[in-house]
Amino acid sequence: MSATVTVLYFASLRDAAGRDREEVASDGDLGSLYDALRARHGFALPRERLRVAVDGAFVRWDAPVRDGSEVAFIPPVSGG
Amino acid sequence: MSATVTVLYFASLRDAAGRDREEVASDGDLGSLYDALRARHGFALPRERLRVAVDGAFVRWDAPVRDGSEVAFIPPVSGG
Amino acid sequence: MRRFRIADAPFDVAPLRAQLLDERAGAYASFEGWVRNHHAGRAVGGLRYEAYLELAEREGGRILDEARSRFAITDARCVHRVGDLALGELAVWVGVGAAHRDAAFGACRWIIDEVKAHVPIWKHERYADGDAQWLHPDGPR
């Protein structure tokens, strides 16, 4: 069963995607969602260097994609 | 030969001496000057817990008392 | 009162420090990050910080709560700027009050390290040579 989610892009991912969010359909886990989007947009960062958050909280890559949720891929941070 | 110096008192030494300075004559080194003043004023602090300064700079206890100089006995400090 | 906050405009530290005044506190340590004119040997002209606001505020709040349980402090605050910053501008401020200086220094250092490592904020540097890039550092810095 396919789920539709809003994906948020930040920093270099936003520059590469050319947008700060998009609606996407997915039927796997969050890891495979990132891999598909990486192939589509040519993201330089491999999944191992990112974290993933759903609805504003960090979650595991093997969590299923939940319909209607907001997914953010978090590149290595550089605040401070 | 006897030297006359101005001795400065701070903190508990000033309270014990009842004054913040006095002129004293001495013919030994700074250590024996302190010991004499300790006996006179009843200072609680032994020489080992103090430092001594002459004319605003730390010096050794075995330095001779120099005529006309200003001597300060420095109790353990507690700034900060 | 939120202990961690994202600011999208310049902010003044005096009222933040005032929030930490406490008669039990004998020590106050603070840290500020300022925009430096060089990074990794390159001349920097200015920078931009971007945050994932919702998650940044949640993570920042968690870090300050954890600091209060790890260290014997009276309280702590942190504010991080986003948006365009010029050279010399204040990028991040951390303030900690404590009875004693060991805890104040320890917590202040721990908070800035944790914020830099975990809060979803990204720095985009513009260089004097016209180049620019997002910083995505490898592992712990």
Next chain:
Amino acid sequence: MRRFRIADAPFDVAPLRAQLLDERAGAYASFEGWVRNHHAGRAVGGLRYEAYLELAEREGGRILDEARSRFAITDARCVHRVGDLALGELAVWVGVGAAHRDAAFGACRWIIDEVKAHVPIWKHERYADGDAQWLHPDGPR
């Protein structure tokens, strides 16, 4: 400009911090000592600091000069109050600018420790029970 100063009246930290602004500095660490309402288990009502002014300024200046040679900092300042202080009042301030935070924190901590250990300033505490005393601590605190 003197890097170490004794102040006989309340002072504001903002202009002192401003003296450390420097485009090479990415990090600023500061420490403040505030008059605490307790010491060694006793309720404190207020205190007085007294200094041997000439020697204190010489020793303080030496400590700040040494900090500049020991740590990779851009500059540092310290001001210590003397006279009568109420609960919560600012007793001592240290500020350090540096390219990186390790040096800023390290130098700030080193300076306050050295000032407390070596600068001829004495604290006279008044307690809630009416007692009062000069503090002459044993050895390193």
